[in-house]
Amino acid sequence: MTSTQTSDRTPTLDPDGAAPAGTQTLMRGLAVVQAVSGGARDLKEICARIGVARSTTHRLASCLVQERYLRSLPGVGYVLGPKLIELGFQAREAFPMATLARPYLDSLAEQTGDTIHLAVRDNDEVLYLEKIPGKKGLEMRSRVGHRMPLAATGVGKALLLDTEEPQWKALYRVGAPVSSRAGGGSQTWEAFRDRMRDYAAHGYAFDLEDNEPSIRCVAAPVRDASSGIVAAISVSSTVPYMSLDRMRDMVAVVQGAAAGISAELGWKVDRG
Numbered sequence: 001m002t003s004t005q006t007s008d009r010t011p012t013l014d015p016d017g018a019a020p021a022g023t024q025t026l027m028r029g030l031a032v033v034q035a036v037s038g039g040a041r042d043l044k045e046i047c048a049r050i051g052v053a054r055s056t057t058h059r060l061a062s063c064l065v066q067e068r069y070l071r072s073l074p075g076v077g078y079v080l081g082p083k084l085i086e087l088g089f090q091a092r093e094a095f096p097m098a099t100l101a102r103p104y105l106d107s108l109a110e111q112t113g114d115t116i117h118l119a120v121r122d123n124d125e126v127l128y129l130e131k132i133p134g135k136k137g138l139e140m141r142s143r144v145g146h147r148m149p150l151a152a153t154g155v156g157k158a159l160l161l162d163t164e165e166p167q168w169k170a171l172y173r174v175g176a177p178v179s180s181r182a183g184g185g186s187q188t189w190e191a192f193r194d195r196m197r198d199y200a201a202h203g204y205a206f207d208l209e210d211n212e213p214s215i216r217c218v219a220a221p222v223r224d225a226s227s228g229i230v231a232a233i234s235v236s237s238t239v240p241y242m243s244l245d246r247m248r249d250m251v252a253v254v255q256g257a258a259a260g261i262s263a264e265l266g267w268k269v270d271r272g
Contacts, residue, residue, distance in 0.1 A: 033069060
């Protein structure tokens with residue numbers, strides 16, 4: 001599995017210049033970019049961070065500005081440039097979410113033995129990108145490419161944790177989750193709202209048979225570099241295997257897997 005941690009550390013430069021021809025210049029250029037990414041705004045601060053002479057740093061920074069990897073803004077200094085934005089989007093497109101997340105989903109499946117889902121939001125619905133069946137011989141109606149109402153599913157609720165209450169209400173009306181299966185009928189808006197408030201405060205969501213009889217799940221959001229929610233994952237099983245106590249114990253496990261995927265997308269804890 002790839003690392004789940006991102007780093008602001010500037011690349012270590014070879015003081016003896018023993019690297020192959022051109023490599024040291026490349027590493028110095030990358031060091032300049034990372035220094036600016038970490039908040040360095042002028043040559044003095046960049047030099048201090050990367051340990052390179054001012055004249056060399058100036059040449060590197062000028063070249064990076066010319067190639068649009070950096071920008072030099074009056075009154076601000078150096079900032080990351082549009083070329084990095086372009087490359088970031090290209091890298092994201094070249095590495096689909098399901099492929100990136102798969103090692104974490106496999107680990108979660110092995111650890112829990114339950115059904116694992118990865119989903120994204122598509123308008124008012126959940127779109128399932130990945131499903132790993134559990135080892136308990138249970139079958140759920142979800143499948144890759146299947147859609148369900150956001151408000152009725154665990155992954156759907158996790159996808160909505162950052163949205164405002166008026167949107168919760170609109171989506172509740174589109175696909176209201178049921179109440180307790182024992183009682184039947186639709187869950188009230190007030191009950192749904194109160195649950196969502198609690199979930200949003202703690203960064204997870206439950207499906208308490210809201211979508212399918214006897215099925216419960218624990219879900220958590222996946223965030224990208226902007227800290228926005230871009231996907232959600234869940235662990236699902238039937239009531240006999242998914243007691244409320246076990247669900248509470250599973251929260252940290254699912255959140256940990258979601259955090260790993262988020263880190264791969266550039267999310268950092270200190271950004272929220």
